[in-house]
Amino acid sequence: MTTTEHRVGQRAPLTRERIIDAALRYIDSHGLGELSMHKLGAELGVKAMSLYKHVVNKDDLLDGVVEQLWSEVEDAALVDGDWRKGYESFAYSLREMVHRHPGAAFLITSHGIMPASSLRCIQAHITAATDSGVSEERAYAWLRTITSFALGTAFNDVAWSSSQQECQPNTVAELVRPDVPPELVAVAEIFCGQADPDAQFELGLDLMLRGIDS
Template sequence: MVATSEASAGRERAPLSRRRIIDAAARYIDTHGLEGLSMHKLGAELDVKAMSLYNHVANKDDLLDGVMELFWEEVESNAPAKPDWREGYRSFAHALRDTVHRHARSARLSASQRTMPEPALRCLQAHVGAATNKGVPEECAYALLRTITSYALGTALVEATWGIAQAGCRPVTSVSDLVRPGIPEELVGVAQVFCIQSDPEAHFELGLDLMLRDTGDTWELVEKVSV
């Protein structure tokens, strides 16, 4: 998923394949955004007619499902399960957050594409297996990993929207970026403390620490949402 064009004058064209098409779609989205992607524009990127793409992808939804497969392949490669399952879960959260930062425009597909990519399922299976091997009940392992996934994905998408750790986007650095003129002064102060005086890395670790702490209270809460 690198933002470069496939088309290059004078270069021998590589055979068209599903993987090559999906790679090109992912690069296009990273560079131009999802809204501008069309089969016609993607064909132009690959220097082929748009109709030839349908020999390898069924339709645009199939194409976008493939982009999400690439996204999760990157997460999977950077977050192998570990003997210490808590460290594995933490590594998974960081890998997911970091991948969103690198591919924020593609990551937003997670809210619209309903097909679970195979790399995502393999990754989840590996981490749940590491936890159950250490005696964690399977339903609790799934519930906790589900919560961590939502936390990491949601946090990273908000950070990307606000321009935190996303290249090419102006970060929110002043309270004037956050509030409309005329807001009561005491509420401006709330925005200043809550949003500006913050350390995203420290806050992300705090959330993981709270979820992964080894206490009876944690397991009681997890068991309530796993039934």
């Protein structure tokens, strides 16, 4: 048996889960725009047509990627005896998922699907809140707002980090025009140059959760 034949014989069987995992890794490495069924097939060592036995088309593949992203959130966002801690965990899990998968995470809001993994996660945290006496209407409104905050700040972080001019102390001067008055440059140096995304997220989430109690 040749080396090539041996590799083919030892290849792991192709499954929908394996294809979706490979697609997410490919997006992480190359970006969403580079993903194609042909390239993914090559990554897995098969012809693109073999993929269609497990995924209907590229849209179905991306549905699977969204489900995988939400599964990561579901696994990390543990429900706590204190539902506020659970909401906090949910927010951190969303943000960390975006940071792990910046190329794919935008599919959460752009691909137009809410997989079962997302709904199970949301339901678990809503139930924890309502079991503690929070009205269902408020529980949903608060979690929806926290979700928007967590995703919005994370996407903002990703946008800054992928730009050629990040908001850092040594780059602030490059972000303002030469004719901007010195006193306004000083504002930029503090507002932008001293920005700490992690601290800002913690502060914002703390303010939201404390606001719930007021």
